[in-house]
Amino acid sequence: xxxxxxxxxxxxxxxxxxxxxxxxxxxxxxxxxxxxxxxxxxxxxxxxxxxxxxxxxxxxxxxxxxxxxxxxxxxxxxxxxxxxxxxxxxxxxxxxxxxxxxxxxxxxxxxxxxxxxxxxxxxxxxxxxxxxxxxxxxxxxxxxxxxxxxxxxxxxxxxxxxxxxxxxxxxxxxxxxxxxxxxxxxxxxxxxxxxxxxxxxxxxxxxxxxxxxxxxxxxxxxxxxxxxxxxxxxxxxxxxxxxxxxxxxxxxxxxxxxxxxxxxxxxxxxxxxxxxxxxxxxxxxxxxxxxxx
Amino acid sequence: xxxxxxxxxxxxxxxxxxxxxxxxxxxxxxxxxxxxxxxxxxxxxxxxxxxxxxxxxxxxxxxxxxxxxxxxxxxxxxxxxxxxxxxxxxxxxxxxxxxxxxxxxxxxxxxxxxxxxxxxxxxxxxxxxxxxxxxxxxxxxxxxxxxxxxxxxxxxxxxxxxxxxxxxxxxxxxxxxxxxxxxxxxxxxxxxxxxxxxxxxxxxxxxxxxxxxxxxxxxxxxxxxxxxxxxxxxxxxxxxxxxxxxxxxxxxxxxxxxxxxxxxxxxxxxxxxxxxxxxxxxxxxxxxxxxxxxxxxxxxxxxxxxxxxxxxxxxxxxxxxxxxxxxxxxxxxxxxxxxxxxxxxxxxxxxxxxxxxxxxxxxxxxxxxxxxxxxxxxxx
Numbered sequence: 001x002x003x004x005x006x007x008x009x010x011x012x013x014x015x016x017x018x019x020x021x022x023x024x025x026x027x028x029x030x031x032x033x034x035x036x037x038x039x040x041x042x043x044x045x046x047x048x049x050x051x052x053x054x055x056x057x058x059x060x061x062x063x064x065x066x067x068x069x070x071x072x073x074x075x076x077x078x079x080x081x082x083x084x085x086x087x088x089x090x091x092x093x094x095x096x097x098x099x100x101x102x103x104x105x106x107x108x109x110x111x112x113x114x115x116x117x118x119x120x121x122x123x124x125x126x127x128x129x130x131x132x133x134x135x136x137x138x139x140x141x142x143x144x145x146x147x148x149x150x151x152x153x154x155x156x157x158x159x160x161x162x163x164x165x166x167x168x169x170x171x172x173x174x175x176x177x178x179x180x181x182x183x184x185x186x187x188x189x190x191x192x193x194x195x196x197x198x199x200x201x202x203x204x205x206x207x208x209x210x211x212x213x214x215x216x217x218x219x220x221x222x223x224x225x226x227x228x229x230x231x232x233x234x235x236x237x238x239x240x241x242x243x244x245x246x247x248x249x250x251x252x253x254x255x256x257x258x259x260x261x262x263x264x265x266x267x268x269x270x271x272x273x274x275x276x277x278x279x280x281x282x283x284x285x286x287x288x289x290x291x292x293x
Numbered sequence: 294x295x296x297x298x299x300x301x302x303x304x305x306x307x308x309x310x311x312x313x314x315x316x317x318x319x320x321x322x323x324x325x326x327x328x329x330x331x332x333x334x335x336x337x338x339x340x341x342x343x344x345x346x347x348x349x350x351x352x353x354x355x356x357x358x359x360x361x362x363x364x365x366x367x368x369x370x371x372x373x374x375x376x377x378x379x380x381x382x383x384x385x386x387x388x389x390x391x392x393x394x395x396x397x398x399x400x401x402x403x404x405x406x407x408x409x410x411x412x413x414x415x416x417x418x419x420x421x422x423x424x425x426x427x428x429x430x431x432x433x434x435x436x437x438x439x440x441x442x443x444x445x446x447x448x449x450x451x452x453x454x455x456x457x458x459x460x461x462x463x464x465x466x467x468x469x470x471x472x473x474x475x476x477x478x479x480x481x482x483x484x485x486x487x488x489x490x491x492x493x494x495x496x497x498x499x500x501x502x503x504x505x506x507x508x509x510x511x512x513x514x515x516x517x518x519x520x521x522x523x524x525x526x527x528x529x530x531x532x533x534x535x536x537x538x539x540x541x542x543x544x545x546x547x548x549x550x551x552x553x554x555x556x557x558x559x560x561x562x563x564x565x566x567x568x569x570x571x572x573x574x575x576x577x578x579x580x581x582x583x584x585x586x587x588x589x590x591x592x593x594x595x596x597x598x599x600x601x602x603x604x605x606x607x608x609x610x611x612x613x614x615x616x617x618x619x620x621x622x623x624x625x626x627x628x629x630x631x632x633x634x635x636x637x638x639x640x641x642x643x644x645x646x647x648x649x650x651x652x653x654x655x656x657x658x659x660x661x662x663x664x665x666x667x668x669x670x671x672x673x
Contacts, residue, residue, distance in 0.1 A: 019570070075501055097569075100468050100498040101397050108402050109429050136569070138598070138628050153545020154569065155597045158628070159649060162597070179544055181399040208545055211399040234548035237533070237555045238564070245529045245544025245566035247497065248399070253417060274556055275650055276549070 001128035001173045002148070002193040002200070003091060003119070004067060008132050011036045011065040011089075013056065013072055013080045015047045019095075020071035023136050024048055027069075030133040035063035056087040067091040069125060069134050077121060078103040085114035093134050094120035094184075101247070104182040111184065118184025122247070124154035124176035137174065145170015147283055148194035150187055151206035152179050152213070152248070156234055160206060160276045167280035169287070172200040179246030181210070187217035195225055202228045202287035204279060205270070209235030210249040210256040218264035228286035229270045232279050233258045294494045294505065294512045295340045299380050301472075301490030304504075308463040310456050310474075311486045315382045321363035324356060329383035331355050335363055336380045336489075340514045341372035349376070352384065374514040385486065390476035391443065392416055393457060394491075395464045401426050404464065406439050406457065412476030413488070431465070433458045452485040453477070468498030523582050527575070528567060530582060535560025536660050538589040540579055542567050542601045550595050550653065559657035562589045571601055576609035584617060590663040591621040593656035595649060598628030607634035614641055621659050625652035 004010075010027065014020035015037025025048045027034050036059040037047045043054040053059040056068065068084040070077060070093065077096045084092050092111060099107075099121045111118045119126060125135010130144035141158050143165040151157040157176055164171060175190050177183055187205060194200045203225070207214035214233065221229050236258040238244045240251040251257050262272050271286060273279040296304075302312045316327050317338070327333070337349035344350060349371050353359035369376045390412030398405035404427040409419040416422065423442045427435060436457035440450045456477065464472045471493040478488040499505055513521045523530035529544070533551075537559045541547035544566045551561040563586065567579045583592055596606050603626045610624065625646045626634050638645060646652040 074497065098497045100495055100501070101470070102404070102465060102468055102495070102498075105397070105403055105429060141628070151545070153543060155541070155543025156545030156549050158597050159546055159549065162627075182397060182402050206545070208548060213399075216400065232549070234545050234552060237551045237561055238548060239531065239533060242531045242564075243529075244531060244548050244564055245568075249544055249548070275553060277650055 001131060002190070002197050003117070003173060003175065004126050004128050004132040004134050006131040007033070008067050008091070008134070009033050009035045009063060009065040010067045010069060010132075010134055011038055011056065011059050011063070012047075013038045013068055013070045013084065015039055015050070015052055015071075016042050016045065017071055021047055023071065024050065026139065027133050030139040031131075032133050035065050056083045056089065060087045060089065065089065067093070067134060069093045069095060071095055074098040074100070075103075078107050081107045081118065082110045085111050085116040090116050092116055092118050093123070093125050094118065095123065095125060095135055096120075097122040099180070101180065101182045104180060108182065108184060119175065120178040120180075120184060122180045123178030124157060126173065126175050128173045129171050135176070137176070141165060142174060143170035145172065146199060146201035147171045147204060147287065148197065148200040148202070149174040149204045149206065150190040150194070151176050152208050152246070153206055153234065154179075156206055160204065160232060160279050163276040163280040164204070164283065167284060169280055169283055172197060179248050181248040187213055188220045191217065191220060191225060195227060200227065202230065202283055204283060205229055205231040207231060207233045207261055208246070208249050209238050209244065209251050209258050209261075210246070212256065214261035215264040218261075218268040218270065221265075221270060222268035230273060230279055230282040230286060231265045231270045232273050232276070233261050233265070294496060294499065294509055296492040296494065296512065297338045297340065298336065298490050299338055299378070301492040302487065304463060304467065304492060305474075305487050305490055308459045310459050311484065312490075313382045313385060313486055313488070315380050317378050317380050318363065319367070319378045321360045321367065324359050324363050324381065327381050329381070331359070332384055333359065334382045334384060335359065335366055336382070337366050337369055337371060337376040338378045338380055339371045339374035339376055340512060341374040344371055347371045385478055385488070386481040387478050388481050389479040390488070391453070391479065392419065392475045393453075393460065393477045394471060394473035394475070395427070395460055395469075396471045398426065403427055403429065404461070406435070408439055408443055408457075410443055412478070416475070427461060431461055435461070448483060449479060449485065456485060456487075467492075467504065468495045468502055469493060470495045519582055519585060523565070526578055528565060528579050528582065531564040532586070533561055533563055534588075535562040536588060536590045536664070537656055538562045538583040538586060538592040539595070540565045540567060540583050540592065541595045542569060542571065542597065546595065546597060550593065550649070553650065553653045554593065554657060557653050557657045559660050562586055567601075569601060571605070573605045573609045573612075576606050577612055580609060580613045584613075584620060590660045591623060591656050593623045593625075593652065595625045595652060596628070598626070598630065601628070602630045603628060603634035604630040604637055607637040610643065611637060611641055614643065621663065623652055623656040623659065625649055
């Protein structure tokens with residue numbers, strides 16, 4: 001597994017909010033070592049039994065947390081992320097959707113200087129099934145195993161994880177890198193981590209229209225990846241010039257099409273599936289793992 | 294949100310970027326009050342691109358011709374965007390035209406300058422493009438470096454550098470996705486002036502940019518009526534030409550569902566992402582707006598509940614069926630609170646499909662058989 005495991009100590013920024021509170025409960029129920037919440041002005045309260053602090057620094061000092069998951073409103077996310085990095089947190093997962101991209105540019109820059117990893121924004125988080133859930137992914141869909149997943153989408157990741165789990169193909173770690181055009185960790189960083197991870201046998205890459213991240217990932221896979229990769233690309237039927245939900249999912253000036261991504265990945269000898277169940281079928285073939293039928 | 298040229302230029306002026314004198318008119322008669330002398334420039338104010346090619350810019354030689362042309366231009370719709378007003382400007386003595394813009398570069402994760410010695414043409418067709426990632430934090434030497442790379446010198450270099458710096462300042466201050474000056478005109482007299490202006494404001498930033506409060510509704514020309522209403526109520530709708538209405542949660546899953554509908558032999562009628570964590574009311578509003586499309590034969594609802602609770606969706610479905618008992622519906626619901634959803638829907642007669650691919654197949658089959666009968670299923 002990569003990024004998060006059973007020893008990861010997690011805090012929730014925005015723990016007393018509706019979203020933060022509800023997902024804190026689900027993370028705790030999953031078995032995540034959730035050690036604290038942070039909401040300015042709410043120190044001393046408890047959320048589902050975990051202590052709430054005013055500042056991230058105080059939470060880190062008291063709990064030695066090393067990972068933060070951020071649920072604060074969009075215009076407060078830049079500040080929250082910087083606060084976490086300043087307090088020494090090294091893995092920062094931003095769930096919040098709708099952050100102005102120029103705030104994300106600043107956040108990416110700040111976290112790089114502090115040597116902290118940014119996952120997201122506008123992402124479902126990270127799960128190492130059976131060990132740690134950080135974010136909003138529905139834990140019951142994921143099963144422990146040896147397939148690594150990386151995706152720009154949330155629910156599509158769940159769909160494909162479901163197909164894998166149903167086929168008896170558990171996952172080492174699943175990472176949602178987010179649907180925004182400007183983001184933290186890219187495919188290549190996650191692929192590198194999976195390449196080095198002895199617990200990962202094969203990798204599933206889930207992409208979508210817009211930008212050139214999949215093309216860059218394809219070039220990287222061609223050069224650096226020894227483990228087999230299966231890909232799924234969403235948005236083949238998307239009309240050009242229209243934003244398909246995610247801020248980053250748009251074909252402009254003929255660039256960022258599903259076709260271009262599929263061609264690049266094909267050239268890197270990545271198998272492209274056309275349905276979630278086909279992802280599972282291809283993974284079973286390339287990973288030489290026994291799949292249930 | 295795209296802005297009109299005249300709005301972009303007002304913002305340029307606020308930030309000290311020189312613009313030509315101009316008057317905006319909404320009636321041809323108003324031209325008689327414009328005292329710039331002839332010939333002058335008449336420009337359709339539209340939100341779409343391709344204005345020049347579509348004949349939306351004219352240079353009348355006197356008032357009589359001007360009023361005739363103005364009346365024609367005011368009736369022109371360019372790529373779906375109707376002309377509601379004209380911008381009238383004097384002809385400038387052009388020595389050279391440049392291109393200058395700032396946008397966000399996804400691959401590098403920064404703002405980026407794009408500039409060219411060839412202005413007034415589409416930047417995609419220019420062969421002399423200079424790009425420069427914008428360092429964070431910003432320093433004004435960036436503008437000078439850019440002007441230098443354009444091959445400029447002397448007072449023109451200083452003026453272009455200053456405009457580049459001001460353009461960055463407004464790009465950041467107003468939370469823009471794009472700030473573009475094309476052409477950036479160098480006059481015979483050595484002035485540097487923004488000949489045209491295009492601004493795209495980042496949609497996620499509108500709520501904190503007080504300048505643009507209340508602007509959105511009048512800047513959605515590129516959308517259909519239903520898309521516009523969906524957007525204003527917080528739903529993401531993109532309409533296509535097909536027969537199968539689609540409603541999902543999550544952008545990636547919605548796109549994947551559309552792709553599968555197509556691959557299984559159906560035609561998606563729309564993309565509609567209700568978003569994560571949608572409650573009953575939002576889901577019902579989404580169902581209603583998809584249902585309004587007269588072309589659809591069947592609605593495929595695909596919810597994989599992560600943040601979204603299946604029981605909220607189920608309650609919306611119960612209300613929807615009550616209002617629209619004849620509507621063909623294929624429902625795939627799975628995930629969070631699925632058991633509660635099944636209980637809620639038990640009496641509705643609606644069959645829940647657990648897996649995605651069989652649900653897509655069912656929707657395609659029903660759509661095809663509806664057409665086979667030659668009579669689309671009526672909404673009521």
